[in-house]
Amino acid sequence: MSLCPRDFLERWQEVLELESLTGDISLDRRLPNADLASPGLALAGYTARFMPDRMHVLGETEMSYLASLDASARRAALEGFLSHDLPLVFVTKGQDVSVEFLELARAREVPVFRTQLKTAPFYRAIKPIAEEAFAPRTTTHGSMADVYGVGLLFVGRSGIGKSECVLDLIERGHRLVADDVVQITRRGKDVLIAQGHELAAHHMEIRGVGLIDIPALFGIRSVRQQKRVEVVVQLEDWETAKDADRSGLTRQENTILGVSLPKVVVPLNPGKNLTVISEVVAMNHLLRMMGIDVASAFNQRLILKMKEQRGLREYLQEDFE
Amino acid sequence: MIEQPVTIINSLGLHARPAALLVKAASQFTSEVKLGKDDMFINGKSIMGVMMLAAECGSVLRIRADGPDEAEAVAALMALVNQGFNEE
Numbered sequence: 001m002s003l004c005p006r007d008f009l010e011r012w013q014e015v016l017e018l019e020s021l022t023g024d025i026s027l028d029r030r031l032p033n034a035d036l037a038s039p040g041l042a043l044a045g046y047t048a049r050f051m052p053d054r055m056h057v058l059g060e061t062e063m064s065y066l067a068s069l070d071a072s073a074r075r076a077a078l079e080g081f082l083s084h085d086l087p088l089v090f091v092t093k094g095q096d097v098s099v100e101f102l103e104l105a106r107a108r109e110v111p112v113f114r115t116q117l118k119t120a121p122f123y124r125a126i127k128p129i130a131e132e133a134f135a136p137r138t139t140t141h142g143s144m145a146d147v148y149g150v151g152l153l154f155v156g157r158s159g160i161g162k163s164e165c166v167l168d169l170i171e172r173g174h175r176l177v178a179d180d181v182v183q184i185t186r187r188g189k190d191v192l193i194a195q196g197h198e199l200a201a202h203h204m205e206i207r208g209v210g211l212i213d214i215p216a217l218f219g220i221r222s223v224r225q226q227k228r229v230e231v232v233v234q235l236e237d238w239e240t241a242k243d244a245d246r247s248g249l250t251r252q253e254n255t256i257l258g259v260s261l262p263k264v265v266v267p268l269n270p271g272k273n274l275t276v277i278s279e280v281v282a283m284n285h286l287l288r289m290m291g292i293d294v295a296s297a298f299n300q301r302l303i304l305k306m307k308e309q310r311g312l313r314e315y316l317q318e319d320f321e
Numbered sequence: 322m323i324e325q326p327v328t329i330i331n332s333l334g335l336h337a338r339p340a341a342l343l344v345k346a347a348s349q350f351t352s353e354v355k356l357g358k359d360d361m362f363i364n365g366k367s368i369m370g371v372m373m374l375a376a377e378c379g380s381v382l383r384i385r386a387d388g389p390d391e392a393e394a395v396a397a398l399m400a401l402v403n404q405g406f407n408e409e
Contacts, residue, residue, distance in 0.1 A: 247341040298337070306376070309375065
């Protein structure tokens with residue numbers, strides 16, 4: 001996905017309290033990245049580290065600096081600043097922008113937006129919007145559900161029963177996030193957020209039944225718009241499930257968009273109650289998050305017992321009384 | 322039906338990781354696989370059973386298989402134990 005100046009006006013005008021001071025100029029150019037900068041030093045003439053591909057935010061510091069210059073110095077500063085092919089300039093706190101500034105901006109086809117927000121709140125408000133727009137994203141074939149608050153992403157070959165599993169979970173009071181097409185976005189470094197395609201709108205295809213509308217059938221509580229992906233549940237055919245974990249000690253991982261997630265491989269055979277298994281996977285994940293690792297605690301007990309037995313055996317072996 | 326005794330040589334004994342390896346190996350055969358220690362025999366394809374043996378280092382594990390691929394099954398499991406499950 002990308003972002004252009006028009007998106008701010010059309011989708012976030014109220015949140016960001018925006019107006020365009022340069023009319024329709026360059027509203028549809030694609031912004032190169034999500035970064036913002038305040039160009040204080042660049043206005044003062046130091047342009048060595050200037051990043052012209054960022055969106056620039058002129059706060060009170062910049063505007064009062066410009067006002068402090070005499071006419072020719074101000075013009076030189078503005079011409080220098082606007083000579084870079086700037087993607088978008090914001091002026092904060094509803095400050096007045098001179099006709100000279102706007103004429104130069106129009107000549108350079110640089111859009112200038114004014115916000116009523118002060119600089120710091122403006123940065124806080126616009127950053128998540130811009131970062132979301134540029135966040136790495138991918139689409140996966142699978143089903144996503146919220147089970148006891150844990151985001152489970154079901155993957156596996158077509159027809160193995162992902163949708164049926166999620167349908168059963170919904171019936172038991174868990175919530176559908178997306179079926180078949182799951183869109184995954186990375187937030188920051190290690191959080192993956194899954195959501196459905198807006199066209200799908202919580203419909204599912206169940207083989208033999210066709211398309212069903214989940215909130216219409218199960219109510220609004222049965223769906224969720226988005227959910228963090230926390231565990232990948234990989235469904236496999238019984239015969240081919242080679243890497244199914246038998247002890248729970250080995251952690252398998254699945255990497256999506258550079259984020260590694262715990263993965264559980266569940267081998268399937270007819271009559272297996274995948275729903276209960278999914279609930280247990282979710283609850284086990286919660287236990288682990290709380291620092292309780294059942295498998296390794298059990299193993300420690302076992303190892304301790306064997307150690308005692310070994311000690312006793314060795315003691316008795318050396319006992320020739 | 323064949324049965325072979327083998328001594329556990331890895332220092333931690335038959336804890337969860339080696340137990341999982343044994344169970345995985347045993348599950349690849351169609352023969353019935355039983356593992357025994359002292360007078361307790363359990364299903365070699367069940368991890369809980371294998372761990373319940375609590376077969377420590379130095380103890381003798383009896384590997385018993387019954388079925389069409391019994392010889393291969395016993396050989397494979399013996400090999401795993403004799404390698405010390407690639408542990409110390």
